[in-house]
Amino acid sequence: MDKRKIEENIFKGLMIFSTFIIFGSIVFILVTIFLKGFPALSFDMITKTPKGGYYLGKEGGILNAILGSIVLGLGATLFAFLISVPIVFYLNLYLKRKSKLAFFIRFSLDVLWGIPSIVYGAFGFVLMVFFGFGASLLAGIITVGFLIIPIMARSMDEVLKMIPQELKEASYALGATKLETAVKVIFKQAMPGILTAVLLGFGRAIGDAAAVLFTAGFTDYLPYSLFKPVATLPLAIFFQLGTPFPEVQERGYASALILTIIILFINISARMLAKKFNKNIVK
Amino acid sequence: MKFKTHISIKDLNVWYEKHQVLNNINIDIPDKKITVIIGPSGCGKTTLLKSFNRLIDLQDGVMVSGQVFVDGENIYDEKIEVTHLRKKMGLLSQRPQVLPMSIYDNVAYSPRIHGLKNKKKLDELVEHELNEAGLWNEVKERLSGPASKLSIGQQQRLCLARGLAADPEIILGDEPTSALDPISAEKIEQRFLDLKNKYTIVLVTHNLRQAKRLADYVIFLYLGNIIEYGKADEIFKNPKYSKTKDYLNGKFIEEHKIDKELNLKGTVCPDNFVKTKVALEELEVGQVLRIIIDYEQAVIEVPKTIEYEGHKVLEVKSINRTDWEIIIEKRNDGEI
Amino acid sequence: MNTRKFKDAIAKKIMFSFCVFILSLAFLIGFILYQKAKPILGVQNLWQLLLSGKWHPTTGQFGMAGFILGTLWVTLIAVFIAVPVSILTSLYLSEYMPKRVKEFTKPVIDLLAGISPVIYGVWGVIAVVPFVRDYLMPFLSENLPFFPFVSDNYTGFCALSGGIVLAIMISPLMVSVMGEVLGAVSFEMRETSLALGATRWQTIKFVVLKKAWPGIIAAIILGISRAFGETIAVLMVAGCSIQEFPKSIFDTAYPLPALIANTYGEMMSIPLYDSSVLLAALILLVVTILFNIIGWGILFKSENE
Ligand SMILES: Nc1ncnc2c1ncn2[C@@H]1O[C@H](COP(=O)(O)OP(=O)(O)OP(=O)(O)O)[C@@H](O)[C@H]1O
Ligand SMILES: [Mg+2]
Numbered sequence: 001m002d003k004r005k006i007e008e009n010i011f012k013g014l015m016i017f018s019t020f021i022i023f024g025s026i027v028f029i030l031v032t033i034f035l036k037g038f039p040a041l042s043f044d045m046i047t048k049t050p051k052g053g054y055y056l057g058k059e060g061g062i063l064n065a066i067l068g069s070i071v072l073g074l075g076a077t078l079f080a081f082l083i084s085v086p087i088v089f090y091l092n093l094y095l096k097r098k099s100k101l102a103f104f105i106r107f108s109l110d111v112l113w114g115i116p117s118i119v120y121g122a123f124g125f126v127l128m129v130f131f132g133f134g135a136s137l138l139a140g141i142i143t144v145g146f147l148i149i150p151i152m153a154r155s156m157d158e159v160l161k162m163i164p165q166e167l168k169e170a171s172y173a174l175g176a177t178k179l180e181t182a183v184k185v186i187f188k189q190a191m192p193g194i195l196t197a198v199l200l201g202f203g204r205a206i207g208d209a210a211a212v213l214f215t216a217g218f219t220d221y222l223p224y225s226l227f228k229p230v231a232t233l234p235l236a237i238f239f240q241l242g243t244p245f246p247e248v249q250e251r252g253y254a255s256a257l258i259l260t261i262i263i264l265f266i267n268i269s270a271r272m273l274a275k276k277f278n279k280n281i282v283k
Numbered sequence: 284m285k286f287k288t289h290i291s292i293k294d295l296n297v298w299y300e301k302h303q304v305l306n307n308i309n310i311d312i313p314d315k316k317i318t319v320i321i322g323p324s325g326c327g328k329t330t331l332l333k334s335f336n337r338l339i340d341l342q343d344g345v346m347v348s349g350q351v352f353v354d355g356e357n358i359y360d361e362k363i364e365v366t367h368l369r370k371k372m373g374l375l376s377q378r379p380q381v382l383p384m385s386i387y388d389n390v391a392y393s394p395r396i397h398g399l400k401n402k403k404k405l406d407e408l409v410e411h412e413l414n415e416a417g418l419w420n421e422v423k424e425r426l427s428g429p430a431s432k433l434s435i436g437q438q439q440r441l442c443l444a445r446g447l448a449a450d451p452e453i454i455l456g457d458e459p460t461s462a463l464d465p466i467s468a469e470k471i472e473q474r475f476l477d478l479k480n481k482y483t484i485v486l487v488t489h490n491l492r493q494a495k496r497l498a499d500y501v502i503f504l505y506l507g508n509i510i511e512y513g514k515a516d517e518i519f520k521n522p523k524y525s526k527t528k529d530y531l532n533g534k535f536i537e538e539h540k541i542d543k544e545l546n547l548k549g550t551v552c553p554d555n556f557v558k559t560k561v562a563l564e565e566l567e568v569g570q571v572l573r574i575i576i577d578y579e580q581a582v583i584e585v586p587k588t589i590e591y592e593g594h595k596v597l598e599v600k601s602i603n604r605t606d607w608e609i610i611i612e613k614r615n616d617g618e619i
Numbered sequence: 620m621n622t623r624k625f626k627d628a629i630a631k632k633i634m635f636s637f638c639v640f641i642l643s644l645a646f647l648i649g650f651i652l653y654q655k656a657k658p659i660l661g662v663q664n665l666w667q668l669l670l671s672g673k674w675h676p677t678t679g680q681f682g683m684a685g686f687i688l689g690t691l692w693v694t695l696i697a698v699f700i701a702v703p704v705s706i707l708t709s710l711y712l713s714e715y716m717p718k719r720v721k722e723f724t725k726p727v728i729d730l731l732a733g734i735s736p737v738i739y740g741v742w743g744v745i746a747v748v749p750f751v752r753d754y755l756m757p758f759l760s761e762n763l764p765f766f767p768f769v770s771d772n773y774t775g776f777c778a779l780s781g782g783i784v785l786a787i788m789i790s791p792l793m794v795s796v797m798g799e800v801l802g803a804v805s806f807e808m809r810e811t812s813l814a815l816g817a818t819r820w821q822t823i824k825f826v827v828l829k830k831a832w833p834g835i836i837a838a839i840i841l842g843i844s845r846a847f848g849e850t851i852a853v854l855m856v857a858g859c860s861i862q863e864f865p866k867s868i869f870d871t872a873y874p875l876p877a878l879i880a881n882t883y884g885e886m887m888s889i890p891l892y893d894s895s896v897l898l899a900a901l902i903l904l905v906v907t908i909l910f911n912i913i914g915w916g917i918l919f920k921s922e923n924e
Contacts, residue, residue, distance in 0.1 A: 004366070004396070008820040015711035018704040022794065023724070025787050026731045029742045036745050087641055090634035098557060101638070107915060108642050114841065114911035115645070115904060116848020118876045122900035123648045126655050149641070165564045177627035200733070207735025210850035213880055234737040238851060241744060256741040260734070267733050271726050338814055341806075343718050370816030380811040383830045393815040396825070442811075449815055587805060 030260065037257025040250035046258065050220045055239065057247045062255050064222050065236035069259075071223045072140050072216060072230055073205040077152075079145030080201055084153035089182045092160040093168070106157065113150035118210040120147045125214035137223055137230040140216025144205045152201035159193030160186065192273050199270035203263050209234035233259045286313035289453065289483040290335060295349035297330055297339065304330050306507045308349070312500075317475060317484045319494045319515070322504035323530065324597070328487040331504065332455050335485070336372045337365050354452075370397060373446020375459035378583050378599065379438035381430035382445075386422050389430045389441055393449035408448055415478070416444035417470055435579050436467025443474060454478065456486040460493065462582050462599050462607070472497060489600075491531065495519055503527045541610070542570040548577045548606065556585045559611070563594060566613045571597065577605045585609060649904055656898035659891050668898070672863040681895040683875070683902075685861045689778075690874035692865035693857060694846040696782025701790045702839055708790075709797035714809075714823055725795075732791035740855030743784040748775040748856055755779070756869050770869035774858065778865060778872035781857030785846050793842040796918070800834030801827065803922070837917035844910035848903055850876035875899050 048061030087105065095102040124143025133139065163186055171181040187194070209232070217229030218239070233255060240252030290312040297305040304327045312318050320328045333339045335351060337358060350357045358368050370393065382389050390409045399405060409426070413419040418440040422433070430441055439459060446454060456475075460468035475484055475497055488494050494501065498515035503526075511518060511527045522528045545562050547555045559574055566572060576585065586596040589611055598610040659668070659681060671682025712721055752775025759768045770777070804827050812822040828835070858871025859881065865872065882896050 003398075004818050004821065008818045011707075011820050011823075012711075012715070015707045015715065018707035019711045021704055022708045022731070022790055023727060025790075026727060026734075028746070029734065029738065029787075032742050032746050033738060083637060083641075086634040086637040090631070090638050094631055094634070103919070105638050105642060107919065108645060110915045111908055111911040112641070112645060114844055114907055114914075115648070116845075116850065116876060116907055118848060118850040118879050119648065119652075119900050119904045119907070122879060122897055123651060126651050126897065130651075146644070153641075166567065177623055179627040179630040180623070203733050207733070207737070209735070209737050210876070210880060213851075234735055234851070237737050237741060238855070241741065241855065253741065253745070256738055260738055263733060263735055263738075264730075267730050271729075336814060338810060341810060341813065366816045366818055368816075369814055372814075374811075374814040376807065376811070378807075380807050382808070382811060382826055384825075392812070392817075392825070396815070396817045396821045445815065587807075591803075591805070 033253070033256050033260050036250075036253040037260075038254075040254035041257060042254070045251065045254055049222060054220070055243055055245075055248055057245045062231075062233070062236050062251075062258075064220055065231040065233045065255070066258065068137075068216075068219075068223045068231040069206050069233040069262075072137060072144065072212065072232060073202050075137065075141035076144035076148060076205040077198060077202045079141055080149045080152050080205075081198060083145070083149055084156055084197075087153050088156045088160055089186070091157055092163070093178045093182055093186070106154070109150045109154050109157075113154065116210070117147050117208050118213075120144075121211040121214045124211065128215055133227060135215055135217030135229045136225075136227045137216060138226040140212045140230060140232070141226075143211045143215040144208060147208060147211050148201040148204050151204055152197050155197035155200055156190075156194055159190050159197065162193075163189055192276050196270045196274045199266050199273065203266040203270070206266070207234060207259065207263055209238060233262075286311075286316065288312065289314040289353070290485075291352040293350045293352070295331075295334060295351060296347070297327070297334060298346040299342065300344045304507050305334070308509055310502065310509060310512055312483065312485060314483050315479060315481070316499040317479050317486065317497050318500040318502065319498035320485065320487045320502045320504055321489075321491065321494055321530070322502075324489075326504045327507045328504055329457050332457055332485060332487055335453070335455060336369045336374065338369070338374070340365070370449050371451050372453040372455050373443070373449060373451040375439065375442050375446065375454070375456040377458040378462050378586065379435060379442045381433070381438050381441060384430065385427045386430045386433070386441060387426040389445050390448050392445060397449075409444075412444040412448040413441075415447050415474070416440045417474055418444055434467075435582055436463050436470065438583075439463055439467065439471060440474070443471070447478075451482065453483045453485065456484070456488075458487050458489060461489060462601070464579075464601050464604060466604075468493075468601070491533075503530065505530075540571060541573045542566060543572050545572065545574045547574050547581075550576070551578050551581070555581045556588045559585060559589060560592065563589075563592075563611065563613050568613050568615065570613050572611045572613065574609050574611070575602075575606055576609065577607070582607050582609075586611075645904075645908060649901065649908075652897050652901040652904060656894055656901050659894040659898055662891070668895070669902075674861060676889050676892045676895070679891065681891065683878075683895075683899060685863050686873055686875045686878045686899065687902075688865055689857075689862060689872040690847060690876075693778050693781045693785060693853060693872045693874050694843060696778055696868060697785035697789060697846045698839070698843055700782065701786035701793060701842060704786070705790050705793035705797060705838070705842070706835065709794045709801060710823060710827075712794075712798055713801040714819060714827065725798075728791045728795055728798075731787075732795070736788070736849065736852045737855075739784050739788050740852040743780060743852060743856035747780045747783050751775045751777065751780045751783070751869075760869070767865075767867045768869070770867035772858065772867075772870055776856060776858035776871060777867075777869045778857060779868040781853045781872055781874075782868070784852050784856055785849055788849060788852060789842040789845045792845055793838045796838035796841060797831075797835055800831045800838065800918070800921070803834070804830045833917050833921050837914045837921075840910050840914040840917075844907045844914065847910070848876055848907050850880050853877055854880055875903055879903075 045061040046066060047063055049064045050060035051058060054060035091102050091105055120143055124139055128139040167185060167189060168181055171185045212232050212235060216232055218231050218235055219229045223230045237252050237255045237259065240248050240255060288311040292308050292310050295305055295308040320331060322328055330339060339345050347359060350359055382392060387409055390412055391405050394405060394408060410419060418437060421437060433441060460471050501515045501518045502509060503511040505526055510524050511522060522531060543562060543566060547558060555576055555578060562572055582599060586599055586609055590596055593615040595612045595614050596609060597612055599607060601607045668681055668683055670684055672684040673680040673682040674685060712724055808826055809822055812826045853874055854877040859873045859877050860871045861873050862870055879896055879899055
């Protein structure tokens with residue numbers, strides 16, 4: 001075999017090995033979490049709130065954190081949605097494809113996407129103190145909302161970019177204004193794609209820990225007020241793993257399994273919706 | 284036909300997915316002669332050409348049956364080292380594809396990847412091949428400059444030199460002059476006539492006058508079948524089959540139904556493809572746009588970008604000394 | 620003007636104001652953090668804060684060098700692992716894998732990117748830390764008993780564990796950006812090289828990478844900036860006790876984001892503490908914004924060429 005072939009085979013081997021590492025790692029992570037989490041999973045965990053001494057190994061569950069994360073995630077998603085929609089519609093209806101402004105908006109969305117969530121957390125914390133309220137569901141919603149705006153807006157933008165120009169023109173030709181076109185035509189056409197973007201944002205919102213650490217606080221109670229602290233699943237996991245008691249740590253693994261399942265579920269639904277959307281647009 | 288055979292094709296069939304594009308091809312291609320493949324668009328000329336150096340292997344979902352013998356060896360044999368096979372054949376494509384490196388490195392690419400390191404030998408080789416391609420005098424001052432800065436005609440000659448540097452036995456050309464201005468095209472044609480003493484040359488062309496000027500032998504391909512194959516003067520003077528006759532009389536040459544025209548003379552990159560894109564956005568899928576440009580760089584860049592966007596470039600050809608036309612069919616809506 | 624037109628005009632104004640808001644959000648965050656960081660910058664010199672390793676909030680010493688070096692150390696390890704793996708993987712996906720199989724890989728990569736950082740942390744604690752403690756560290760420090768493989772921290776909670784977890788976390792981003800960059804290199808370019816008798820690998824080395832390297836650098840820059848800011852996962856596995864200077868991959872590391880996350884709760888009670896922590900956040904913000912501007916700038920530029 002000549003030298004070229006040997007080099008080719010070495011690098012091909014390395015490539016296969018790397019690909020295996022990347023795809024193996026996801027399997028490894030999921031399997032580890034499942035194997036460790038499943039034995040500790042119990043009905044109590046998802047139906048009860050922590051009773052006194054839960055973090056010392058006593059009775060209870062993490063319903064507070066599950067519900068808290070869902071409520072906070074929904075709130076943040078709604079907040080981000082309300083800000084993202086006008087932006088992406090402005091980008092795709094009122095601006096030309098090659099406009100400078102559109103470039104800058106997309107560019108800053110990409111840059112915002114790169115800002116770490118701990119920085120959003122610190123920002124939310126300062127705002128919260130400035131407006132005079134403490135760690136609360138509302139502060140968490142706004143902070144996490146900011147965090148997911150770039151993700152949501154950028155993926156919605158990708159969807160809206162695919163809407164055929166003819167469709168818009170057909171609507172203008174009927175005398176519709178741009179706003180009416182946006183609401184009646186585009187929104188409807190892009191609905192599955194927009195939902196996918198929303199779900200992706202929701203997944204991120206539920207999974208993030210660093211942004212809620214300062215702002216949402218933590219509590220053993222179920223979420224009941226916008227102005228009271230709220231428990232979140234990632235933090236519950238973090239705290240449970242931080243205790244020195246093996247049985248609490250076990251529950252931490254079980255909580256991690258619950259969070260993983262929720263995120264898997266959200267991701268797979270988003271994926272399926274995206275598929276449906278692609279089918280629609282191709283024809 | 285009596286000649287020394289260089290490439291011998293036996294029962295060659297090619298499918299893309301389930302769609303058969305070549306049916307039972309059986310021909311012998313003569314050594315050190317120019318063989319020209321003609322036929323209407325989409326009949327499989329490119330596929331046939333690329334089956335000689337197994338470039339069709341790169342296509343997704345392609346299936347090949349039959350044999351192709353080059354120098355008596357079946358190239359579809361498992362034991363064949365495909366890089367050695369490809370080294371034997373220089374390929375010129377419709378639009379010149381220079382590699383992203385200097386002029387010198389382009390020519391030296393093939394010898395280098397096959398292990399030649401000696402700087403002096405490389406220098407000699409580069410000069411020699413550039414001379415063979417008739418480009419040396421134009422570029423000897425700027426060998427280390429980027430190849431992409433050359434004009435299109437020069438780029439195509441550079442591609443020829445690059446192919447020759449691999450020390451091939453065979454030169455394959457897939458409409459190598461169709462994107463060139465008439466003067467550059469003539470230069471390339473002249474190179475072919477000079478080179479045919481040393482190399483076996485197989486060309487695809489749509490240009491019948493060019494075929495007449497160059498061909499020793501002609502293959503007429505129609506819907507994946509060889510209709511007629513023989514000495515050029517015989518086929519051009521009295522074709523045996525009515526299909527060939529029709530084609531030679533221009534009955535076949537499809538007129539693309541143009542839905543929209545755009546004159547982009549005087550615009551430069553990237554302005555011209557932005558305008559092309561905008562124009563395409565206004566068309567329906569399946570409609571055809573014809574653009575006229577006079578900016579050389581755009582002849583490569585515009586079709587490349589447009590195809591990258593997922594549309595189909597049906598034709599690129601020069602229509603007079605300064606202008607080209609590009610015919611594009613709209614395939615999708617914006618991003619894919 | 621009729622009401623429909625009026626509504627349209629109003630909506631346009633409102634949408635535009637949202638756009639202005641998003642354009643200024645990064646500045647707003649920066650401005651607010653800067654306001655909060657001012658008190659400490661008023662009493663101490665910025666360079667002194669950045670270059671001093673003395674972090675004793677109770678005595679008013681807020682030198683962040685230890686944390687900055689911790690960030691750099693963990694990031695360096697992560698990049699060292701993730702960059703080659705990501706480049707090779709994206710090359711394999713784009714150059715060798717049949718299109719049909721490739722379609723299945725994108726959702727998996729996206730999923731890997733979508734997993735919660737906490738889950739990565741849990742996985743790190745369960746799998747990576749014991750592996751490093753029981754196998755990697757004994758093996759490496761026995762066979763290579765010199766810098767950076769010796770340490771007296773035998774817990775497995777160390778810079779290397781943090782680096783490994785981070786590497787897996789930043790790979791999906793790099794793989795997908797690199798995948799896009801490689802996808803932009805034309806098929807004809809590869810075909811040309813192969814037609815000249817080059818092997819696949821030679822084509823990659825001399826043509827594909829030559830065309831794609833700015834984008835690949837951009838992907839790496841984005842990956843690095845992602846690693847800088849990652850908080851919870853690193854906090855969970857890197858040990859997080861202060862090192863003046865990283866001496867070993869098996870030492871604990873205490874990166875900046877972990878500092879910010881950890882000091883929540885105590886920081887209100889000590890003067891200037893909150894200000895210094897928010898300064899840390901500001902530094903993180905400025906650095907990641909810078910990296911992102913460079914990374915995306917390169918990508919946008921090569922996209923337009
Ligand atoms: N990669 C591919 N996948 C599927 N079908 C293909 C592919 N490449 C070519 N075809 C089809 O195979 C047929 C022959 O194509 P080919 O490119 O060989 O034609 P051609 O004679 O060179 O045409 P032209 O004169 O336009 O260059 C066409 O119908 C084309 O659509
Ligand atoms: Mg062809």
